[in-house]
Each structure stands twice: as C-alpha cells, then as structure tokens.
Amino acid sequence: xxxxxxxxxxxxxxxxxxxxxxxxxxxxxxxxxxxxxxxxxxxxxxxxxxxxxxxxxxxxxxxxxxxxxxxxxxxxxxxxxxxxxxxxxxxxxxxxxxxxxxxxxxxxxxxxxxxxxxxxxxxxxxxxxxxxxxxxx
Amino acid sequence: xxxxxxxxxxxxxxxxxxxxxxxxxxxxxxxxxxxxxxxxxxxxxxxxxxxxxxxxxxxxxxxxxxxxxxxxxxxxxxxxxxxxxxxxxxxxxxxxxxxxxxxxxxxxxxxxxxxxxxxxxxxxxxxxxxxxxxxxxxxxxxxxxxxxxxxxxxxxxxxxxxxxxxxxxxxxxxxxxxxxxxxxxxxxxxxxxxxxxxxxxxxxxxxxxxxxxxxxxxxxxxxxxxxxxxxxxxxxxxxxxxxxxxxxxxxxxxxxxxxxxxxxxxx
Numbered sequence: 001x002x003x004x005x006x007x008x009x010x011x012x013x014x015x016x017x018x019x020x021x022x023x024x025x026x027x028x029x030x031x032x033x034x035x036x037x038x039x040x041x042x043x044x045x046x047x048x049x050x051x052x053x054x055x056x057x058x059x060x061x062x063x064x065x066x067x068x069x070x071x072x073x074x075x076x077x078x079x080x081x082x083x084x085x086x087x088x089x090x091x092x093x094x095x096x097x098x099x100x101x102x103x104x105x106x107x108x109x110x111x112x113x114x115x116x117x118x119x120x121x122x123x124x125x126x127x128x129x130x131x132x133x134x135x136x137x
Numbered sequence: 138x139x140x141x142x143x144x145x146x147x148x149x150x151x152x153x154x155x156x157x158x159x160x161x162x163x164x165x166x167x168x169x170x171x172x173x174x175x176x177x178x179x180x181x182x183x184x185x186x187x188x189x190x191x192x193x194x195x196x197x198x199x200x201x202x203x204x205x206x207x208x209x210x211x212x213x214x215x216x217x218x219x220x221x222x223x224x225x226x227x228x229x230x231x232x233x234x235x236x237x238x239x240x241x242x243x244x245x246x247x248x249x250x251x252x253x254x255x256x257x258x259x260x261x262x263x264x265x266x267x268x269x270x271x272x273x274x275x276x277x278x279x280x281x282x283x284x285x286x287x288x289x290x291x292x293x294x295x296x297x298x299x300x301x302x303x304x305x306x307x308x309x310x311x312x313x314x315x316x317x318x319x320x321x322x323x324x325x326x327x328x329x330x331x332x333x334x335x336x337x338x339x340x341x342x343x344x345x346x347x348x349x350x351x352x353x354x355x356x357x358x359x360x361x362x363x364x365x366x367x368x369x370x371x372x373x374x375x376x377x378x379x380x381x382x383x384x385x386x387x388x389x390x391x392x393x394x395x396x397x398x399x400x401x402x403x404x
Contacts, residue, residue: 025223025255025368027216027308047375050366051223051254076237078253078364082179082356104214128236131179134329134354136361 025051028073031101031111043094044069048087050076055090055112057098071109072100074126082131085124094119157265160245167245172288172324174241177361178331181352182236188349189305195344200311207309216308223368225255227277227301228294229319232333232351234304239353240363248283248290254366262292269295277301279319289324303339314341329355 041059053074058067074080077087090096095118100110114125196204207217220226226235237254246265252258262281273280273296280296297317304310318338326332331353338346373385 025220025307026218027211027306029211029216029308030214032214049370049373049375051368051371076254076366078238078366079236081364082238082358082361084360128182131356132181132183132354134327134356135358136356137358 028111030103030105031073032104033101033111035102036099036113037102037110038097038099039070040095040097041067041070043090043092043096045092046087046090048077050078053077053080053085055096055098055115057096059108068108070098070100071107072098072112072115073109074112075128079128079131080124080126082136083124083126085126089122089124090115090117091119157246164245168243171243171285174243174325174331176329176355176357177238177240177363178353179238179356179361180235181354184352185234188351192347192349194303194305194347196311197342197344200342203311204309211306211308219302219304219307219310220255223255223372225258225277225301226304228260228279228297228317229335229337230302230304230310231258231260231278232321232335233349234306237366238356238361238363251363253363255368262290264290269293275299279317286322289322292319292321292323294319294321303337303342311342313339316340326352331355 039057039059041057044056044058045054047054047056053076055072055074057070057072059070061068080089097116097118099113099115101113102110112126114123116123194204210217225231231252235252237252237258239250239252239258242249242251246263248262248264250260250262257277260278260281262283264283264285266284267282269280269282275296275298277298279294281292281294283290283292285291295318297313297319299315299317300312302310303313303317316339320336320338322334324332324334333351333353334348335351336346336348337343370385373387376384376386378384
C-alpha cells in the first residue's frame, strides 16, 4: 500500500468513527439528567465545532486494546468560552476523568458535566444556567 | 436627452426608485439619545422554561395531539429534531427558546440583532419610517419595522416562512403555516436586563394571540464577546486529505441529519 493510499484509509476510518456524531442543533432530552456516570480514560479527539462541542474518550476497561469509545456532548464553542474553556482544554492523548449524564438508551454517550484533565491539571465544567445573571466575570 | 424623453413618453410613468438616503451627522448623533443596549446578551433559559409552563401556548385543539406526541417523545428521551438540519430557529423561536447569546447594533434607520451559533442568525429591524412591502418574500426572520416609544423599541414583523416552527423547545413546535405576525416591545427592565415582550399572532395554529416575555442578561466581560458560529460546520470532520491539506470531510447524513445520533438508530 502506498503512503497516500494508507492516508486515505486513515481518513475514511476517521470518518466512520465520527459518523455517530450528533453534530446538529438538537435537544438534550436523550440524556438522563437523573444519572451521573464517572469514567476515566484517554482523549481520542476534542471536536471544537458548532453547534455542539464533542469530546471522544477511550475509557479505561478490561482490555486496553479495545477501549470503550465514549461520545460526550456539550454546548457551543461560544458558550464554553464564556465558561472558561478553550479549544485546547482537552487534547488527544490527555488523561481525563469525566462526569456525565448518560444516554438513556445505554449507548456509550452522554452530556458532559465536568472534565478533569489530569495531564494539564485543569478542570472544566459547563452549565448554561450559571450564566443567567448580568455582569458575570 | 432626446432619447430619455422619448423613452419616458413610450413607457408612460417613470419608475419610482426608492433611495435610502445617506445618514447625516445629525442621524449619527441621534443614536446617542437611544438607550444603551451595548454588550452581549445571554438568554434566561430557566425563565423560558418557567414561562412556557406557566403560560402555555394556546394551540388550536386539532394540533393538541401533535404537540402532546412531541412532548411525550421528548419526555421519553427521543426528542424530535426541529433544527437538526441547521436551518435557523427563525422568528419568533430564536427569541423564545435560544440558548445562545446575541448583540444589538444601532445604526441610523436600523436596529440589527446578531445571534450566535447558527451562522445567519440575524434580524434587520428598519426604524427609518418605512412600512412593510405589500407582499414580502417570506424569510426565516421575516420583514421587521420598528420605532421608538421613549426607551422602548416597538417591532412589527411579518413575512416569515410558513415552514418555520413556533417552538417551545428544541424538540416541540409546530410550523406557523403562514400569516404569522409578531409584535414586540423590547426595553431595559433593569439596567442590565433586557425584556422582549412578544405578542405572537398565528391564526392558523393558535386560538388567540399568545403574549409572553423573554429575558436577556447583559455581559461586558470580553470572554462573552460573540464568536462566529457556523452550525453546518458540525456536519464535517476536520481531517487531512491524501495531499496532507487540512480539509472538511462531510459526515454521512440523510435529509439534513447525520445518519446516526446518540439515542437514535440510523434511519
């Protein structure tokens, strides 16, 4: 296989991975806000795009060669920036602990509540309800 | 000259071309007398939810079953995607259910609302005394004219696309079906709290005009500045092509929706 063909295969594999993404402007009712799940793992990808930022995490499990890939959604880049995030809050390869409200249907996804980036020592959370007053700093 | 006269005689009345006059120094100076709506305005989301429960939309009885079914699906964790294709929330749903910030610009003869997150979230409200066109081309945000009554901007909007939703959440709404008319009174209710008092007249889907109010909070910290937000960017993955160029690779989607979403099976 030539290097360019290999690269095309990598690109296609990456697209297949992200095809689960809910990258559209939608309700968050598919998440169970009564439940909180905590997981630890390694950042696979941090997609800093509208309308919903997505953090992909390879969660630690029994078989390190076959990690569970979790899909974690949050609000928009603009709203996250106001909450102190940046596109560099999480980087591929960073070790993270994540709190999330899981999908109701049991798939490996959730609405992110808080991420502690063990690699950088920083913690980020997001709650738009915290922005419901004027003159925030 | 002779040719122009001849053309006029042959064509009858000369076509009236309405010109937008260049603003004068006095026009710019007059803006300073308007209330200060500068800064970035973040929506009161909890208040949106509270008001929709306290003062529900007066849907026509024949639509109640549709609304109930949408509410049940949302409650069951299977929300219908009203905006998953990234079309604008449109008027009046932008004002009613947005989770995103906006800013307001005053220029002579116009007030402009610029919102975040879905690309072309923009309202032009003409305050130059014009009326509505007799038969405006329908658009997502309609044709808006406004005038100031003291410190209150009074806005009248018609010409909204019938396919756009009157939404109470991102998963519950009914297309307005035409003849939508929205009246607004926008004013500062406190030094840093903006109220949009809406009267939504949608005779094809409501039994009576629906009056409700939405709140926005002023932010001045620079990290609150509006950022560009293109909703459709989410339909693409940022990857490298075979040449090593940074490219957007489209994600598979059907009917404007990604083929699979968390909580939903592929169609």
